[in-house]
Amino acid sequence: LTVTDLVDASYRRIADVDGRIGAFLALDEENARRTAQQLDKQLGTDEPRGLLFGLPAGLKDNIVTAGLATTCASKFLSNYDPIYDATVVRKLRDAQAVTVGKLNMDEFAMGGSGENSAVKPTRNPWHPDHVPGGSSSGSAAAVAAGEVYFALGSDTGGSIRQPASYCGIVGMKPTYGLVSRFGLVAFASSLDQIGPLTKNVEDCAYVLQSIVGHDPQDSTSLNVTDIPDYLSALTGDIQGLRVALPKEYMGEGIDPRVKERVLEAIRVLESLGAVVEEVSLPHTEYAVAAYYLLASSEASSNLARYDGVRYGVRTDNAGNLLDVYRYSRSEGFGPEVKRRIMLGTYALSSGYYDAYYLKAQKVRTLIKRDFDNVFANYDVVVGPTAPTPAFKLGEQVGDPLTMYLNDILTIPVNLAGIPAISVPCGFADGLPVGLQVIGKALNESTVLRVAHAFE
Numbered sequence: 001l002t003v004t005d006l007v008d009a010s011y012r013r014i015a016d017v018d019g020r021i022g023a024f025l026a027l028d029e030e031n032a033r034r035t036a037q038q039l040d041k042q043l044g045t046d047e048p049r050g051l052l053f054g055l056p057a058g059l060k061d062n063i064v065t066a067g068l069a070t071t072c073a074s075k076f077l078s079n080y081d082p083i084y085d086a087t088v089v090r091k092l093r094d095a096q097a098v099t100v101g102k103l104n105m106d107e108f109a110m111g112g113s114g115e116n117s118a119v120k121p122t123r124n125p126w127h128p129d130h131v132p133g134g135s136s137s138g139s140a141a142a143v144a145a146g147e148v149y150f151a152l153g154s155d156t157g158g159s160i161r162q163p164a165s166y167c168g169i170v171g172m173k174p175t176y177g178l179v180s181r182f183g184l185v186a187f188a189s190s191l192d193q194i195g196p197l198t199k200n201v202e203d204c205a206y207v208l209q210s211i212v213g214h215d216p217q218d219s220t221s222l223n224v225t226d227i228p229d230y231l232s233a234l235t236g237d238i239q240g241l242r243v244a245l246p247k248e249y250m251g252e253g254i255d256p257r258v259k260e261r262v263l264e265a266i267r268v269l270e271s272l273g274a275v276v277e278e279v280s281l282p283h284t285e286y287a288v289a290a291y292y293l294l295a296s297s298e299a300s301s302n303l304a305r306y307d308g309v310r311y312g313v314r315t316d317n318a319g320n321l322l323d324v325y326r327y328s329r330s331e332g333f334g335p336e337v338k339r340r341i342m343l344g345t346y347a348l349s350s351g352y353y354d355a356y357y358l359k360a361q362k363v364r365t366l367i368k369r370d371f372d373n374v375f376a377n378y379d380v381v382v383g384p385t386a387p388t389p390a391f392k393l394g395e396q397v398g399d400p401l402t403m404y405l406n407d408i409l410t411i412p413v414n415l416a417g418i419p420a421i422s423v424p425c426g427f428a429d430g431l432p433v434g435l436q437v438i439g440k441a442l443n444e445s446t447v448l449r450v451a452h453a454f455e
């Protein structure tokens with residue numbers, strides 16, 4: 001088996017199924033084949049191989065790639081051809097993975113179903129009438145449909161874990177600052193984090209190992225000097241481990257079939273020797289409101305750079321400078337992005353700042369403290385990743401508030417900056433259900449160990 005064979009297989013699979021799935025926005029076939037040929041020369045020699053040697057990978061289209069369009073699935077960036085690579089792209093190349101293309105997403109990573117893509121919706125490989133989740137919709141669907149071996153996504157409020165859960169694969173959001181955000185198109189900078197989407201937990205450990213590490217080009221990158229060996233954490237041994245189950249994660253609004261799968265998962269953890277106890281994270285009910293204020297506020301500031309001058313598509317309809325801004329933005333952004341910019345601008349405006357942004361920051365601190373209190377006595381927190389299995393395409397597009405409430409179980413983790421993984425834990429009427437395992441800051445090893453033992 002050669003790397004060329006793997007890359008061939010990936011493109012063949014894409015040609016066979018992606019017309020139905022809609023996971024890809026762009027392919028990089030010429031480069032991928034050239035890279036494969038180069039890697040093939042290493043076969044049969046004793047030159048050491050990278051951790052991801054020869055593996056075909058996909059990248060969410062908000063991760064910038066030199067010479068390969070990066071659109072964030074937005075009309076605004078439909079002509080954006082970056083002049084540099086994101087740090088994670090460089091790291092994947094160092095690990096000798098092969099990037100085969102760029103993956104669909106909700107526009108600027110705003111959404112939870114993939115339906116906010118300005119290009120096309122992605123479909124759930126398990127059921128074409130259902131959404132794959134989002135915003136890393138293409139990343140999750142491409143892995144689940146076997147089009148790539150792994151993908152990278154980004155998670156601001158659940159966008160790796162929730163689509164992983166809906167598509168029956170593994171998705172991990174690392175500790176904030178562990179993976180460089182240099183070259184990740186900013187949505188909400190204090191929450192955004194890049195992470196792996198893979199078929200299983202072992203693959204997740206390999207990909208995570210390859211992309212972590214301090215990056216002087218990202219001012220929020222953590223200066224961690226001793227990165228653990230994540231693979232050696234996969235011992236299968238969770239004897240005596242202390243597991244917390246928050247009662248708020250199993251209450252009202254959680255689909256009974258999801259609860260059932262999670263309770264079964266908990267019995268498996270107990271049978272492996274873990275001690276599971278109920279706890280409370282009392283501020284959970286305020287997480288969605290706080291997140292949508294904070295994320296929208298940060299987005300309104302970050303997206304001010306799209307003015308029709310510096311990046312992307314400029315309107316043809318303007319006669320003066322103000323109209324360049326006005327029309328470029330009216331024509332370039334989709335409805336969800338506009339809604340967030342307006343909400344965020346309002347929340348940050350003078351006179352409202354204290355009532356909304358500042359208040360939300362205080363709630364964020366309370367949510368972080370909830371986790372600190374629990375982690376004083378427990379190793380991990382577990383619960384469902386999402387309240388329901390994948391819903392139907394079109395079912396929630398007209399109802400942003402219902403869509404926002406789907407994020408209740410993933411958002412608190414981003415607000416607290418801690419790591420979490422979603423691992424498949426069965427099905428509800430043919431659709432996958434995900435178990436979420438949440439850990440202490442920089443304790444990815446324990447999160448991976450629990451998910452791997454369970455899997």
Ligand code: GLN
Pocket residue numbers: 109110111112134135154155156157158159160187295407
């Ligand atoms: N669904 C959430 C939102 O729309 C999360 C998005 C994300 O994590 N990028 O903001």
